[in-house]
Amino acid sequence: MRSLFIMLLVLATPLVLFSQESAGRPPVSISYFSNYGFQPGIKVGTAFSLAGDSTRQWLISPQLGVFTNPSDDTHTLLNLEAGLKRPKPGKNAYTTMAIGLGYLHQSKLQSFSVNLGSGQTGDRQRVGDNFVMPSVSYEYGWATHRKISWFGKCALGTRLLGRNEHSMMLLLEFGIKL
Amino acid sequence: MSKKEVKHTRSMNRKEFIKTCSALGIGAWMFPSLLTGCSSEEDAFPEFEVNFAGKVLIVGAGAAGITAGYVLSQYGIDFEIIEAAPVYGGRVKEAVNFADFPIDLGAEWIHTDATILPVLINDPEVDASIDLINYSPESLYVWNNNKLKKRNFFTNFYGELKFKSTTWYSFFDNYMIPAVRNKLTLNSPVSHIDYSSDKVSITNTNNEVFEGDRLILTVPLTILKQNSINFNPPLPDRKINALNEIEMPDGIKVFMEFSERFYPDLTYDGGLSAILNETDGEKIYYDAAFGKDTNKNILGLFTVGKPASQYTDIATDAELIQYILNELDQMFDGKATPNYVKHVTQNWTNEPYIGGSYTHGDNSSASPVLKEPIDGKIYFAGETYAPEDYATVHGAAQSAFVAVEEILKG
Numbered sequence: 263m264r265s266l267f268i269m270l271l272v273l274a275t276p277l278v279l280f281s282q283e284s285a286g287r288p289p290v291s292i293s294y295f296s297n298y299g300f301q302p303g304i305k306v307g308t309a310f311s312l313a314g315d316s317t318r319q320w321l322i323s324p325q326l327g328v329f330t331n332p333s334d335d336t337h338t339l340l341n342l343e344a345g346l347k348r349p350k351p352g353k354n355a356y357t358t359m360a361i362g363l364g365y366l367h368q369s370k371l372q373s374f375s376v377n378l379g380s381g382q383t384g385d386r387q388r389v390g391d392n393f394v395m396p397s398v399s400y401e402y403g404w405a406t407h408r409k410i411s412w413f414g415k416c417a418l419g420t421r422l423l424g425r426n427e428h429s430m431m432l433l434l435e436f437g438i439k440l
Numbered sequence: 441m442s443k444k445e446v447k448h449t450r451s452m453n454r455k456e457f458i459k460t461c462s463a464l465g466i467g468a469w470m471f472p473s474l475l476t477g478c479s480s481e482e483d484a485f486p487e488f489e490v491n492f493a494g495k496v497l498i499v500g501a502g503a504a505g506i507t508a509g510y511v512l513s514q515y516g517i518d519f520e521i522i523e524a525a526p527v528y529g530g531r532v533k534e535a536v537n538f539a540d541f542p543i544d545l546g547a548e549w550i551h552t553d554a555t556i557l558p559v560l561i562n563d564p565e566v567d568a569s570i571d572l573i574n575y576s577p578e579s580l581y582v583w584n585n586n587k588l589k590k591r592n593f594f595t596n597f598y599g600e601l602k603f604k605s606t607t608w609y610s611f612f613d614n615y616m617i618p619a620v621r622n623k624l625t626l627n628s629p630v631s632h633i634d635y636s637s638d639k640v641s642i643t644n645t646n647n648e649v650f651e652g653d654r655l656i657l658t659v660p661l662t663i664l665k666q667n668s669i670n671f672n673p674p675l676p677d678r679k680i681n682a683l684n685e686i687e688m689p690d691g692i693k694v695f696m697e698f699s700e701r702f703y704p705d706l707t708y709d710g711g712l713s714a715i716l717n718e719t720d721g722e723k724i725y726y727d728a729a730f731g732k733d734t735n736k737n738i739l740g741l742f743t744v745g746k747p748a749s750q751y752t753d754i755a756t757d758a759e760l761i762q763y764i765l766n767e768l769d770q771m772f773d774g775k776a777t778p779n780y781v782k783h784v785t786q787n788w789t790n791e792p793y794i795g796g797s798y799t800h801g802d803n804s805s806a807s808p809v810l811k812e813p814i815d816g817k818i819y820f821a822g823e824t825y826a827p828e829d830y831a832t833v834h835g836a837a838q839s840a841f842v843a844v845e846e847i848l849k850g
Contacts, residue, residue: 375571378558385571427592
């Protein structure tokens, strides 16, 4: 789990630096990423403009995120969203509505042992499951600098086609775009 | 005895889940980790001050009674456990021959951190481990108004622990009973307790008399409420009033084997309101083989309180299983009866010397009175008297620690 976080941070850092130094390059986002607000995680992503004008822009956005419930499970999400970004006239703000399709991997703690003398836990057995997750999302962002904007995002998805039954997910994000 | 500190992070369990949601409303569902997911530190392996050298009588060999004897043995204090039933364990009981894994006929879930187990063993020298299941269901349905509805997203908010290839019973049997077995008298229902003198004297229904300096009373609440034991002098009025404020309602567990699995991990009866409000009791059908090393399809029925009475009142076991199969057939499109193999029933309401499930409902006003010792001679332990988590095995065992500590303090 820790290595996943580190990997995402390592991945995000050069992208952020690259983005800051390259005018006109796609923005890089890094955010707090959570299922229902309490399974904390991190997500990095970018977005490419496909078409549009000053009032609307069609985007496509690849993202990679991970969130965890420390004593239970960890989810890794590889997601691709297509959306419509609408800048708010006269404000440094925008909204984006998008639909997404993602691959979701769940690694769940199945069992573990506890030592009756020391209380140490170990021998953690995990089980994996893979899902496809369609989603819809709404994002609100505002720029505080020419190259920096903050955003909050809410996505509603359903994990499908796994060994476990489908289940609704409410994915919340708060982060920065550079 | 050395002291250690044990750290552990845990998920919200069912009881906490219900309590939290009831107390804080639906908003709490969004941030349960803020409420219960924090790390907790417990001061494990306590060292008690010892100013007592007499003999302690313990009435009842359930989780609290066994633990009390076990802890007293660790301090070298003389004790004797008197149990009414022909077996020890009380509401901790197992069926070893029903499936290819042992089944908890009584207490089953571990409603707290895994580290409670070494805390109860209270011996850092023990070199043994127990495998536990992360009991976090993936499929959760509700049965409401004769409709079965998927509510899988609720599984995000719920998780606790269970034993993987052992049981609560075997936990006590393996690690505590060896220390108390020689001090345990079975088939000895206590009918009279006399604490009018310096000593405490108890008499069983065979007119055998046991004498000690202190008494730890661990019988279920129902036994005291039914006046099954005669006290001399009588229990104080405030104690009797407190007893009358608390209920120990009906309870039953039924385990069924099916040739095919047709049920989710967890099915709540009564809709989401039943999950949020357990005032009248609780009823679930659950995959009892969840996380176990087995290919058997074992479905459990667990119900306490008002929902349990419809089952505990059924006269015969044959009628009971037919009633349950009919209900499951309604829920699961007639799949229960054709796949039924066998079942085992544990009716706790009809169990001699038990008479119900466990302490139920809000006992915040009565609980402090019930926990009070009488005349510095009679101490109380059991799930009713738990220092924190009443209605749990670990709560019962922890109450034994409290009683022993008070006695040893002198």
